[in-house]
Amino acid sequence: MDLGFLLVQSLSGLASASSLFVIASGLTLVFGVTRIVNFAHGSFYMLGAYVAVTLVPWLFEFDRSPLLFFTGVIASALVVGGLGVLMELLLLRRLYKVPELFQLLATFGVVLMVQDAVLWIWGPVEISGPRAPGLRHGVEILGQRFPAYELLLIGVGPAVLGLLWLLMHRTRFGILIRAATRDREMVGALGVNQALLFTGTLFLGAFLAGLGGALQIPRVAVSSQMDLSIITEAFVVTVIGGMGSVPGAFLAAVLIGQLNAFGVLIFPKITLVLVFLLMAAVLVVKPWGLLGRPETAAGRAALPEGILATPRFGAWEKAIAGLAIAAMLAVPVLGDGYAVKVATEILIFALAAFSLNFLVGNGGIVSFGHAAYFGLGAYAAGLLVTKAGLPMEPALLAAPVAGAAFAALFGFFVVRLTGIYLAMLTLAFAQIAYAVCFQWVEVTGGDNGVVGVWPSDWARSRAVFHYLVAACCILGIWALRHVVYAPFGATLRAARDSEARANAIGIDARTHRWLAFTLAGGAAGLAGGLYAFSKGSIDPTLLAIPLSVDFLAMILLGGIQTVMGAVAGAAAFHAIKDFFMPLTDHWRFFLGASIIALVLVFPRGLGGAYGALRGRA
Amino acid sequence: MADPVLEVSGITAGYGPAEVLFGVDLTLERGAVAALMGRNGAGKSTTLKAIMGLLPVRGGRIRFAGAEIANWAPYRIARAGLGYVPEDRRIFTDLTVAENLEVGRRAARGGRPPWTPERLYEIFPNLAEMRGRSAAAMSGGEQQMLTIARTLMGNPDAVLLDEPSEGLAPVIVELMAEAVLRMKAEGIAVLLSEQSLDFAAAVADRAYVIERGSIRFAGSMEALEADEAIRTTYLTV
Numbered sequence: 001m002d003l004g005f006l007l008v009q010s011l012s013g014l015a016s017a018s019s020l021f022v023i024a025s026g027l028t029l030v031f032g033v034t035r036i037v038n039f040a041h042g043s044f045y046m047l048g049a050y051v052a053v054t055l056v057p058w059l060f061e062f063d064r065s066p067l068l069f070f071t072g073v074i075a076s077a078l079v080v081g082g083l084g085v086l087m088e089l090l091l092l093r094r095l096y097k098v099p100e101l102f103q104l105l106a107t108f109g110v111v112l113m114v115q116d117a118v119l120w121i122w123g124p125v126e127i128s129g130p131r132a133p134g135l136r137h138g139v140e141i142l143g144q145r146f147p148a149y150e151l152l153l154i155g156v157g158p159a160v161l162g163l164l165w166l167l168m169h170r171t172r173f174g175i176l177i178r179a180a181t182r183d184r185e186m187v188g189a190l191g192v193n194q195a196l197l198f199t200g201t202l203f204l205g206a207f208l209a210g211l212g213g214a215l216q217i218p219r220v221a222v223s224s225q226m227d228l229s230i231i232t233e234a235f236v237v238t239v240i241g242g243m244g245s246v247p248g249a250f251l252a253a254v255l256i257g258q259l260n261a262f263g264v265l266i267f268p269k270i271t272l273v274l275v276f277l278l279m280a281a282v283l284v285v286k287p288w289g290l291l292g293r294p295e296t297a298a299g300r301a302a303l304p305e306g307i308l309a310t311p312r313f314g315a316w317e318k319a320i321a322g323l324a325i326a327a328m329l330a331v332p333v334l335g336d337g338y339a340v341k342v343a344t345e346i347l348i349f350a351l352a353a354f355s356l357n358f359l360v361g362n363g364g365i366v367s368f369g370h371a372a373y374f375g376l377g378a379y380a381a382g383l384l385v386t387k388a389g390l391p392m393e394p395a396l397l398a399a400p401v402a403g404a405a406f407a408a409l410f411g412f413f414v415v416r417l418t419g420i421y422l423a424m425l426t427l428a429f430a431q432i433a434y435a436v437c438f439q440w441v442e443v444t445g446g447d448n449g450v451v452g453v454w455p456s457d458w459a460r461s462r463a464v465f466h467y468l469v470a471a472c473c474i475l476g477i478w479a480l481r482h483v484v485y486a487p488f489g490a491t492l493r494a495a496r497d498s499e500a501r502a503n504a505i506g507i508d509a510r511t512h513r514w515l516a517f518t519l520a521g522g523a524a525g526l527a528g529g530l531y532a533f534s535k536g537s538i539d540p541t542l543l544a545i546p547l548s549v550d551f552l553a554m555i556l557l558g559g560i561q562t563v564m565g566a567v568a569g570a571a572a573f574h575a576i577k578d579f580f581m582p583l584t585d586h587w588r589f590f591l592g593a594s595i596i597a598l599v600l601v602f603p604r605g606l607g608g609a610y611g612a613l614r615g616r617a
Numbered sequence: 618m619a620d621p622v623l624e625v626s627g628i629t630a631g632y633g634p635a636e637v638l639f640g641v642d643l644t645l646e647r648g649a650v651a652a653l654m655g656r657n658g659a660g661k662s663t664t665l666k667a668i669m670g671l672l673p674v675r676g677g678r679i680r681f682a683g684a685e686i687a688n689w690a691p692y693r694i695a696r697a698g699l700g701y702v703p704e705d706r707r708i709f710t711d712l713t714v715a716e717n718l719e720v721g722r723r724a725a726r727g728g729r730p731p732w733t734p735e736r737l738y739e740i741f742p743n744l745a746e747m748r749g750r751s752a753a754a755m756s757g758g759e760q761q762m763l764t765i766a767r768t769l770m771g772n773p774d775a776v777l778l779d780e781p782s783e784g785l786a787p788v789i790v791e792l793m794a795e796a797v798l799r800m801k802a803e804g805i806a807v808l809l810s811e812q813s814l815d816f817a818a819a820v821a822d823r824a825y826v827i828e829r830g831s832i833r834f835a836g837s838m839e840a841l842e843a844d845e846a847i848r849t850t851y852l853t854v
Contacts, residue, residue, distance in 0.1 A: 172719060175712065175716050175719050175720060176720060178709070178711055178712055178716075179709040179711075179712055179716075179717075179720045181711070182709045182710060182711055182712075183707050183709065185671065185691070186703065186707040186709075187720060188690065188691040188692045188695075189669055189670075189671060189691045189692075189695055189701045189703070190692075190695055190701075190720055190721045190723075190767065190768070190771060191692050191695030191696045191721075191723045191771050192692055192720070193690075193692045194692065
């Protein structure tokens with residue numbers, strides 16, 4: 001490796017860092033002011049790219065000049081900024097008072113809707129954009145050729161950083177943004193209309209995302225998968241840099257750019273993992289990121305979001321639970337094969353969702369990567385059967401063990417954090433697990449996964465397997481419910497409501513949270529193992545973000561304030577999804593719209609509605 | 618009782634399921650200083666927050682400068698001319714002193730000359746020396762001056778001042794008393810919450826005593842000073 005090669009490698013890392021920073025700066029600004037973690041930021045990036053591949057070729061009809069290229073790029077970013085304003089006015093404005101988790105979920109609903117809208121408008125085929133005129137050549141650097149456009153990108157990052165600095169320090173709008181990032185309630189009490197400030201911030205954030213996307217068109221083909229891949233990277237940048245800190249985002253973007261550029265040379269197999277390892281390492285040492293500050297308590301909800309009362313089952317509840325179990329057991333007798341498949345899946349998801357609400361509702365540990373433990377359980381069971389030739393029974397025992405073991409490992413770091421940083425770290429660990437399953441092709445089969453994960457002969461029939469699943473899941477839910485009612489559950493709620501006070505009365509809050517995380521991981525692992533056998537295969541979607549989001553949607557639909565809501569939520573969510581998916585090609589759009597409607601109309605979920613009905617809320 | 622700028626009648630408010638205020642009544646005359654006295658947890662800060670719109674008002678009425686402002690958004694209340702100086706100061710520590718003042722700036726409502734950073738630096742010379750510095754580097758007393766100056770930048774007709782003397786050195790407390798009297802001299806009405814009778818007696822014309830969320834005494838400051846029974850029942854710690 002000579003010096004020129006290293007330099008060029010480093011420069012290409014800087015070019016990526018520059019693009020990443022432009023996008024992440026918008027995300028971190030929006031988070032700083034609105035405290036909303038905007039999943040749809042990736043959608044704005046994607047829309048910026050799509051608008052640009054439409055607009056720039058149209059402008060080239062007039063004149064193929066660099067001026068028109070950059071006019072097109074800026075115009076695309078402005079269009080996306082307008083869409084950001086639209087999102088703020090129509091959706092976010094209604095969300096500022098709802099709990100963080102609902103906000104995240106609602107913005108994920110927007111992600112789903114935009115994905116379908118993009119497929120509908122631009123079609124499923126990747127679109128290659130035009131090259132930038134005047135910047136198509138390579139530049140000679142120490143004997144290596146380096147694309148001129150990449151050199152330009154290297155300049156864009158610092159230029160945006162400089163312009164943002166001027167905006168933030170030299171204009172009233174910027175000063176208000178910085179003040180609101182610290183204490184938005186006080187800014188309001190001084191006479192500043194927050195609504196306008198938020199709308200302005202969303203415009204700026206979406207503009208930056210759109211700019212980042214539009215600048216990519218000469219480099220990458222535009223596709224409808226751009227949104228989720230960039231949003232995780234942008235999350236990582238903002239978290240490493242410190243959420244709300246623009247200079248922090250720049251520092252983090254440069255770090256990640258260099259790590260990727262050189263990591264690919266040294267560890268080509270685990271590039272995806274490296275970035276998340278860096279994030280985990282930074283958060284363990286600096287829990288608020290490199291340049292972040294601890295969350296101020298000001299303006300946050302005074303009441304904990306989660307299970308408050310733990311009523312015992314009365315006559316009604318016993319009857320409902322009995323009926324539900326009887327209905328599940330009757331499905332193989334009364335229903336057809338498809339009904340049995342759906343019922344089996346509902347049972348499995350009910351256990352997974354219940355284990356997640358055990359963390360979220362009872363423990364205040366908002367895991368954004370619960371699918372990781374579900375998926376790792378599935379992979380453990382699936383690989384033991386297909387690669388080690390073990391029968392189903394020991395493989396099914398291994399699934400919860402694997403889920404619990406990884407939950408114990410990841411949870412050791414996770415429970416050191418709280419709030420949104422905790423959620424982001426769970427997401428990071430889930431992405432590490434996903435990346436390993438995706439990239440370690442020899443063992444895991446990569447993207448295709450592994451097929452042939454079949455139950456033992458005695459459980460081969462759908463009906464018998466259904467009863468096996470029912471036994472495992474109902475027992476699992478019953479056992480976890482027992483833990484919620486036990487002193488351990490009450491201790492977790494105490495640690496959730498005030499870690500300091502719990503510690504002060506002699507509770508080791510962190511250890512309790514760690515044990516809870518491990519237990520929930522084990523239950524999710526069992527659910528995952530059962531799922532692998534019900535499908536007969538494993539693949540990386542079992543640990544991917546969309547499944548984690550599905551689990552969250554289930555518990556929110558069910559109501560995180562109630563103990564049993566998660567079970568009802570899993571059943572309702574899976575039924576809705578199963579109903580929409582075959583009905584239309586645009587199921588994502590309807591799922592996203594349903595999630596948003598759910599958050600806006602039904603903020604306490606089915607369980608909350610039931611509790612109100614029974615006069616217990 | 619000629620010309621009230623702020624009239625609070627029977628407001629109730631609280632945090633979640635906990636009720637804190639059970640029908641608070643008080644009146645602030647235009648250009649006057651009133652002190653809301655009471656022990657820790659009596660409901661002083663909660664009353665001011667409820668008036669400012671920072672806490673939902675569950676019942677009762679608040680009239681300010683001719684408008685019913687109960688449950689308005691805080692920014693509308695501030696724009697109507699009511700300033701708020703919080704107990705915990707809530708300085709924007711990422712901003713410089715001058716930038717903190719800029720956040721508070723609003724157009725004058727006519728009549729009095731508008732507040733400018735220069736005029737405020739005259740009253741609080743310490744701030745002038747630190748104008749370009751980060752507010753995070755300030756002492757508690759300097760932060761208290763900044764938070765008052767920041768509110769005055771909004772050119773308010775009346776100011777809610779939450780525990781202005783709390784936790785400050787005696788020399789700074791004196792400065793605070795001077796600042797309150799200066800506001801009064803400028804024609805700004807002040808409603809301050811206070812535990813120290815000495816401080817309140819030095820600045821206020823009228824006194825209210827609050828205990829467990831209701832007003833137990835309303836009268837002139839002199840009357841409160843004369844009423845030994847009220848003082849020992851509700852104020853002495």
